[in-house]
Amino acid sequence: MRTIIFIVAGLALVVFLVMLIGALLPKAHSVTRSVRVALSPDALYTVLADVGQYQSWRHDVKTLQCLADKNGMPVWMEETGGMKIPMRFERMERPSLLVARIDSDALPFSGAWTYRIVPVGPGAADLTITEDGEVSNPLFRFMSRFVFGHYATMDAFLKNLQAKAV
Numbered sequence: 001m002r003t004i005i006f007i008v009a010g011l012a013l014v015v016f017l018v019m020l021i022g023a024l025l026p027k028a029h030s031v032t033r034s035v036r037v038a039l040s041p042d043a044l045y046t047v048l049a050d051v052g053q054y055q056s057w058r059h060d061v062k063t064l065q066c067l068a069d070k071n072g073m074p075v076w077m078e079e080t081g082g083m084k085i086p087m088r089f090e091r092m093e094r095p096s097l098l099v100a101r102i103d104s105d106a107l108p109f110s111g112a113w114t115y116r117i118v119p120v121g122p123g124a125a126d127l128t129i130t131e132d133g134e135v136s137n138p139l140f141r142f143m144s145r146f147v148f149g150h151y152a153t154m155d156a157f158l159k160n161l162q163a164k165a166v
Contacts, residue, residue, distance in 0.1 A: 022138030022145075029135070031150045034128040035158050038165045041117045041125040045095040047164065048115055051076045051087075057164035060156050075103060080153075083107075108137035109144070113154075127161070129154055 037044050047053075051074050055061050063079040073089040085107065091099035098115040111133030118126045131154060135141040144150060 018142050019138050022140075022142035025138075025141045025145055027134050027136060027141065028132075029144075029150055030130060030132045031154065032128060032130045033151060033154050033158060034126060035162060036120060037125055037127050037162060038123060039125060040123055041095040041119045044117055044125045044127060044165075045098070047161070048098055048117075049074070049089070049092060049094075054078065058157065058160050060153075060160070070103075108140040109133060109135045127158075129158070 039047065047057075051064070052066050054076075055064050060080045061078050063077075063084075065077045067075040067077060067086075069075060070088055071090075073092055075086070075088040077084055077086050079085070086103040087100055088103040089098060090101050090112070091097060096117045099112055100115070101112040102110050104110070111131060114130045114132070116128045116130075118128075120126050131150065133150070135144050
């Protein structure tokens, strides 16, 4: 019986420490990744803007549903990592800029990805993605920082994008 009490107390202490550390971390973060893609800027923009085709090359997208446009820009619901995430483009400036935003206040995180496309030669472009995010839940904040890392989703996205471009 004593062992069980120590195990439960130990687990409670771990949960408390995780929540405390998460509460002490800043809610907001900004991270950036850049990669060269073997596509012209216009072709790269087309791939990024065509959300209806995401499932064909983004291996982390389990389901994707295109919804009614907002302000003439695409809106969609994607399921990744067991979560359904409503998304929308809020800026689309062909062929150099896209801004996608999580379209919900009900999730434990929010934010936007800014895609900047710069030509570097025939048939190639540099893509820089900046994630400006906010994680309101201290547990998610801890997990995002120390378990998954702020770059995990972005790195998977870029890996899948480069594989499509080949």
